[in-house]
Amino acid sequence: MADARPPRSPARPRSARPDRTPGGPEPLGTAPRRAALRLLDAVLRRGEPLESALAHATRALAGGPDRGLAHAIAAETLRWLPDLDALIDSATRQRLPDDAKARSALRIALAQALGLGTPPHAAIATVLPLVDGGPRKLVHGVFGTLMRGEAKLPEVPTLPAAVAERWRSNWGNDVAAAAARAIAAPPPIDLSYADAAKVLPDATSLASAHARVPAGSDVAALPGYDAGEWWVQDLAASIPARLIGRGTGTALDLCAAPGGKTLQLAAAGWQVTAVEMSESRAVRLRENSERTGLSFEIAIADVLKWSPDAPAQAVLVDAPCSATGIFRRHPDVLHRAHGGIVAEMALLQARILERAATWIAPGGTLVYATCSLEPEEGEAQIERFLRDHPDFSIRAPVDGELPAGIAAEPEGWVRTLPGMLETVGGCDGFFVARVERASA
Ligand SMILES: C[S@@+](CC[C@H](N)C(=O)[O-])C[C@H]1O[C@@H](n2cnc3c(N)ncnc32)[C@H](O)[C@@H]1O
Numbered sequence: 001m002a003d004a005r006p007p008r009s010p011a012r013p014r015s016a017r018p019d020r021t022p023g024g025p026e027p028l029g030t031a032p033r034r035a036a037l038r039l040l041d042a043v044l045r046r047g048e049p050l051e052s053a054l055a056h057a058t059r060a061l062a063g064g065p066d067r068g069l070a071h072a073i074a075a076e077t078l079r080w081l082p083d084l085d086a087l088i089d090s091a092t093r094q095r096l097p098d099d100a101k102a103r104s105a106l107r108i109a110l111a112q113a114l115g116l117g118t119p120p121h122a123a124i125a126t127v128l129p130l131v132d133g134g135p136r137k138l139v140h141g142v143f144g145t146l147m148r149g150e151a152k153l154p155e156v157p158t159l160p161a162a163v164a165e166r167w168r169s170n171w172g173n174d175v176a177a178a179a180a181r182a183i184a185a186p187p188p189i190d191l192s193y194a195d196a197a198k199v200l201p202d203a204t205s206l207a208s209a210h211a212r213v214p215a216g217s218d219v220a221a222l223p224g225y226d227a228g229e230w231w232v233q234d235l236a237a238s239i240p241a242r243l244i245g246r247g248t249g250t251a252l253d254l255c256a257a258p259g260g261k262t263l264q265l266a267a268a269g270w271q272v273t274a275v276e277m278s279e280s281r282a283v284r285l286r287e288n289s290e291r292t293g294l295s296f297e298i299a300i301a302d303v304l305k306w307s308p309d310a311p312a313q314a315v316l317v318d319a320p321c322s323a324t325g326i327f328r329r330h331p332d333v334l335h336r337a338h339g340g341i342v343a344e345m346a347l348l349q350a351r352i353l354e355r356a357a358t359w360i361a362p363g364g365t366l367v368y369a370t371c372s373l374e375p376e377e378g379e380a381q382i383e384r385f386l387r388d389h390p391d392f393s394i395r396a397p398v399d400g401e402l403p404a405g406i407a408a409e410p411e412g413w414v415r416t417l418p419g420m421l422e423t424v425g426g427c428d429g430f431f432v433a434r435v436e437r438a439s440a
Pocket residue numbers: 254255256257258259260261262275276277278281301302303304318319320321
């Protein structure tokens with residue numbers, strides 16, 4: 001590559017040969033790195049969610065552990081992307097283009113060596129075959145320079161510039177700084193229980209029917225898994241159904257899959273119809289119903305075309321959104337969810353809300369939620385909705401309805417932000433508003 005400075009006397013990490021004969025056997029462990037490279041390409045070039053790209057990018061891998069490794073490498077790279085790029089730029093004379101294969105290969109080699117604790121010689125030996133016939137010497141040299149210089153990642157990851165600017169301007173510097181701290185490692189795992197009496201006795205519990213277990217726990221080994229007593233659901237994601245509460249009437253869960261909120265509503269006694277447009281995601285609804293023994297109707301339909309037979313007492317709109325609030329577990333959103341996506345999602349949310357408003361019985365409740373940290377998908381939606389629908393008004397949460405440590409905003413809605421509950425593991429960024437239709 002002509003545009004990068006060859007390092008001074010490149011180091012040769014143990015067992016990595018920059019001049020390996022092309023076509024020779026590939027070092028063991030290269031296949032998951034190749035899949036990680038494909039995953040990065042899917043997220044950064046095509047804007048695909050990491051989880052959606054997983055099946056295709058890892059289809060050639062032999063088994064679960066290799067797939068898990070490819071996912072872990074890609075996710076770690078996305079957590080630290082601006083910092084990895086800064087290191088790469090510090091060791092090249094001319095900046096490598098963002099989409100250069102050499103940059104991608106270096107990103108995943110460095111993410112492993114500096115983030116995942118992979119021995120440097122293994123990190124580079126398994127990555128060099130990915131640039132065979134290309135900038136192999138450059139990649140090897142830059143990596144060697146950085147390792148010799150004892151390169152390190154900072155203690156706190158750097159947010160991508162556009163995200164940092166947006167969140168600082170919307171929520172302030174402290175929230176943006178807390179978001180950066182929250183990217184450093186995967187968060188703890190929250191479980192929602194159908195029966196509050198069955199919550200694991202030793203676990204941290206921040207709300208009724210909630211347990212929090214450490215990140216990386218083998219959830220399938222936890223008590224109650226086989227019996228379907230609980231499902232994985234972030235604490236903030238459990239708030240929308242908490243605000244609907246218990247009831248025996250009809251509830252519509254629009255945009256329902258994979259179904260965490262549908263299960264909560266069914267467990268709270270409602271006769272639920274779960275509406276989901278994606279057939280493949282609706283399979284998860286069915287599986288979750290079978291696993292937990294909680295029953296509800298499923299309608300596979302687009303809510304922009306579907307209508308219920310009769311108005312419902314409760315309607316939950318967990319609208320499709322930019323998903324920037326779930327960046328801790330899905331760091332790809334930090335690099336995909338730009339302003340255009342937020343604007344597109346905000347339009348869709350407004351259309352869904354308009355339809356949902358017509359399906360609520362007098363005196364009934366509508367809960368609107370998004371896992372987004374963008375006010376256009378939260379506060380602005382509900383402000384506009386209330387302006388356009390004078391027969392609806394906010395019903396603020398009362399004592400005991402929200403998890404410990406989370407309070408309603410003065411306007412009566414709930415906004416969870418990075419930094420909240422930080423000392424006990426944090427929570428996702430969510431917006432939740434409960435509005436009630438006036439009685440006839
Ligand atoms: C935020 S997720 C829902 C998460 C879910 N409520 C839960 O708690 O597990 C949004 C869902 O809405 C679905 N969706 C998007 N647009 C839709 C539409 N027009 N009609 C029905 N479902 C839609 C997506 O396929 C996705 O499954």
